[in-house]
Amino acid sequence: MKLAYFPGCSAESTARDMHMSSLAVAQALGIELIEPEGWSCCGATAGHQTDRVLATALSAASLAKVADMGLDMVLNCAACFGRMKTANHDLQDMGLRKQVADAIGRDYDGSVIVRHLIDVLLHDIGLDRIKAATKKSLSGLKVASYYGCLLVRPADVMQFDDPENPTCMDTLVEALGGEALDWPHKVECCGGGLSLTRTDLVVSLSDKIVTMASEAGADCIVVACPMCQVNLDMRQIDIKKQGGQDHNLPILYITQLLGLALGIGPDQLGLSKLMIAPDPVVNRVTSA
Amino acid sequence: MLIISKDKETQALIDRVQEISGVDLSACYQCKKCTSGCPVSQVVQSSPAEIIRQLHLQAGDELLDSEIIWACASCETCTTRCPMGIDGAAVMDALRQISMQKNRAGQAQGKVALFNKAFLKTVELFGRSYEIGMIAAYKLGSGKLMSDTDKFPTMLKKGKLAILPPRGADKATVKRIFKKTKQK
Numbered sequence: 001m002k003l004a005y006f007p008g009c010s011a012e013s014t015a016r017d018m019h020m021s022s023l024a025v026a027q028a029l030g031i032e033l034i035e036p037e038g039w040s041c042c043g044a045t046a047g048h049q050t051d052r053v054l055a056t057a058l059s060a061a062s063l064a065k066v067a068d069m070g071l072d073m074v075l076n077c078a079a080c081f082g083r084m085k086t087a088n089h090d091l092q093d094m095g096l097r098k099q100v101a102d103a104i105g106r107d108y109d110g111s112v113i114v115r116h117l118i119d120v121l122l123h124d125i126g127l128d129r130i131k132a133a134t135k136k137s138l139s140g141l142k143v144a145s146y147y148g149c150l151l152v153r154p155a156d157v158m159q160f161d162d163p164e165n166p167t168c169m170d171t172l173v174e175a176l177g178g179e180a181l182d183w184p185h186k187v188e189c190c191g192g193g194l195s196l197t198r199t200d201l202v203v204s205l206s207d208k209i210v211t212m213a214s215e216a217g218a219d220c221i222v223v224a225c226p227m228c229q230v231n232l233d234m235r236q237i238d239i240k241k242q243g244g245q246d247h248n249l250p251i252l253y254i255t256q257l258l259g260l261a262l263g264i265g266p267d268q269l270g271l272s273k274l275m276i277a278p279d280p281v282v283n284r285v286t287s288a
Numbered sequence: 289m290l291i292i293s294k295d296k297e298t299q300a301l302i303d304r305v306q307e308i309s310g311v312d313l314s315a316c317y318q319c320k321k322c323t324s325g326c327p328v329s330q331v332v333q334s335s336p337a338e339i340i341r342q343l344h345l346q347a348g349d350e351l352l353d354s355e356i357i358w359a360c361a362s363c364e365t366c367t368t369r370c371p372m373g374i375d376g377a378a379v380m381d382a383l384r385q386i387s388m389q390k391n392r393a394g395q396a397q398g399k400v401a402l403f404n405k406a407f408l409k410t411v412e413l414f415g416r417s418y419e420i421g422m423i424a425a426y427k428l429g430s431g432k433l434m435s436d437t438d439k440f441p442t443m444l445k446k447g448k449l450a451i452l453p454p455r456g457a458d459k460a461t462v463k464r465i466f467k468k469t470k471q472k
Contacts, residue, residue: 009417013450014443038458040415045362046404047411049384052308054469058411061461103468104461153364154375163368189327189363196426197399198359199435205327234439273446275439 001124003115004066005033006084008077008226009041015077015226017270021255022076022117024269028262029125029133033074036065042083045193056096057103059087064108072113074120076255078225079192082150082158084114089157116151116160118168118224118254127175135263136288138178141281143257144218145169146209147186148228163187169222169254176261183216185209190231199235203242206235210247220250220281222257229253233275250278260285301351301386302343308382315372316340322366322376328359336366336376339383352387356380358400402429412466415457420449 005026011019026033041047043058063084066073075081091097091110101107121130147166155163164187170180188209191202210232213221223229233251240246251274259269266272266282306313322336329335332355342351357380366376384401387393393401406425410418427433443449 012454013419014448040457040462041411041417046407049381050404051469057465103465105464149363154367189361192361194361197403201328201331273448
């Protein structure tokens with residue numbers, strides 16, 4: 001199948017590993033990803049906090065390019081995914097649609113279908129095909145799936161899994177032979193985009209999430225959002241420095257863990273880019 | 289519930305919030321479900337429910353100095369859980385925007401406003417966000433020069449920060465968007 005793939009700005013910097021693992025997994029499972037030429041920033045948190053027309057227009061600029069390709073849009077970044085779905089939703093307001101048309105220089109009606117890569121994996125590729133392609137089992141690996149905010153909220157816009165107890169990543173982990181942990185912090189917030197401005201809040205929120213996963217017995221946390229990944233991973237250094245626990249809990253993108261199970265090499269999945277070294281997870285899966 | 293405000297300027301704040309957010313705040317009956325789920329209200333001085341109640345009760349521009357307006361992480365929990373369908377995250381967006389329009393952002397929690405400006409500036413220039421440029425602009429503006437510098441060498445070594453600005457975006461369209469939305 002062929003999809004228009006929106007990498008998102010962080011795919012070129014802090015989340016290169018998310019990008020690399022998305023491409024590798026898609027290739028292994030026969031999904032053709034085509035980057036829309038000239039794609040631009042979705043506006044992220046800064047955009048919608050600043051101005052609704054600006055935020056919607058920034059997302060609409062890339063959505064309009066995908067409309068021209070005649071394909072559905074697929075993303076791995078939960079934050080971009082949320083902005084794209086919100087733009088499509090908000091563009092049903094004709095007043096806003098007109099303002100956005102003026103800003104981007106063309107009319108866009110909000111009709112491009114926007115999907116998350118996990119959704120495509122589960123529902124288009126399907127668990128049977130994924131299982132058939134699996135080369136390494138996650139057997140014995142305890143995985144805490146962390147969904148955070150923007151994959152599932154706001155529920156009426158996202159319409160993606162259960163907003164309070166999502167299970168799509170758990171389903172995938174179980175299909176790969178791993179143990180998906182039942183734990184209570186699946187949709188708690190890590191502080192997201194406040195990482196640089198309210199580091200105090202982000203450190204405290206991330207600590208609660210990582211502590212809960214550790215206490216649930218997790219060998220690693222899997223995520224589908226670059227902000228979640230960076231906060232849960234990098235802020236473990238601050239937690240330790242501030243006299244807190246040394247969690248040393250690897251935070252992997254779900255596509256990195258899937259990639260390992262598909263027998264893709266750790267280098268191709270960008271696993272060396274994680275701040276907390278995922279070696280115990282990698283060794284366990286690759287030697288399985 | 290009809291809230292009658294005594295003070296004209298005050299009424300303007302709740303009206304302005306409702307106009308920008310598209311939210312009908314009279315639907316709130318203070319069940320505080322928003323606040324129970326709010327990740328930051330445990331840490332800061334106020335809560336989403338309190339902000340809405342203060343708007344009901346004729347709060348004026350002093351409300352814009354509440355820490356929660358800029359501590360809100362836009363996690364959308366309040367929006368998702370409100371039994372009356374109030375979009376709490378949009379209310380916070382509206383309050384931030386009014387705060388910036390009235391130049392109050394520099395006082396209470398101006399760091400987030402500064403960060404947002406630095407982030408959007410790189411998008412305006414390159415069509416995509418440019419982390420190193422944004423971090424530099426934010427650090428210079430906020431005076432937080434040394435924060436997180438301990439992690440930069442490792443991040444650079446691991447290729448987690450791109451040195452050069454992003455290329456390939458349709459910069460003309462993005463520039464047009466910024467130009468048009470500033471003209472309002």
